[in-house]
Amino acid sequence: MDAAGFGDIFDRHAGPLRLWARQWLDPVAAEDAVQEAFVRLLGQRNPPTDAAAWLFTVTRRIALDQLRRQRVRRDALPKLVAGDFAVPDPLEVADTVAALEALSDRQREVVIARHWGGLGFAAIAEVCGTSLATAHADHVAAMTALRERLDP
């Protein structure tokens, strides 16, 4: 993979991947996990055809492995915070973060992968280890919950 190709992938996916990893890890550990995924991508002899899906899969695996090693309980996972987003209106961010936190783990994964990661449903199903139908259903349920919360 050449420098230009890597720069493009990094620019598009670094932020979403960091948010993706923040579902399970604190900010420092999340950045470490994303960095590790990018390093592994550069170490691939044959770069994956879908780099985004590959990066989301590897980042998720690294994050969950780290959780397993640290034996962190699901209810003790770090929360998303407004600082995970860069927007001019902090209030809107706070509402969005609260709404995302209110989703189930699987629904939140699907929303982040779909809207910020730009992954298709087939890729999301593969990344999250679910079926295509389940990924789609989770997305519909998540968006309904978010609308009810953010656009009452």
Add this chain to the structure above:
Amino acid sequence: MNFDQLQPTRGSLDPAAIAYEAGRRSVKRWPWQACSGVLAAAVVTLLLFPRIESPPTPQLVQGPTPSMSPAPLAPTSLLALRHATELRDSTASSGNRPSRPLRVGDRSL
């Protein structure tokens, strides 16, 4: 609700640091890859040529060849040799020469 306005931050993620780390690991991994390549080549060679015939090693010859060594003396010949030696010594000391062959237990001696 417009997610497009919400862009996730990158935090302190740095593409240069990532590229550096990837390069460092590739250099670190290289010796092992080289070793594994040599090992694989050795295994393939052994599989293709399971028995490599070695040239016959020359055998060291110790001492004279059998044709040059004197033939071992039979016990009877040893007895005859000792007898002849004793006879010569006794003849030399007495100055006489025996007129007939001496035998063991000869009373004339």
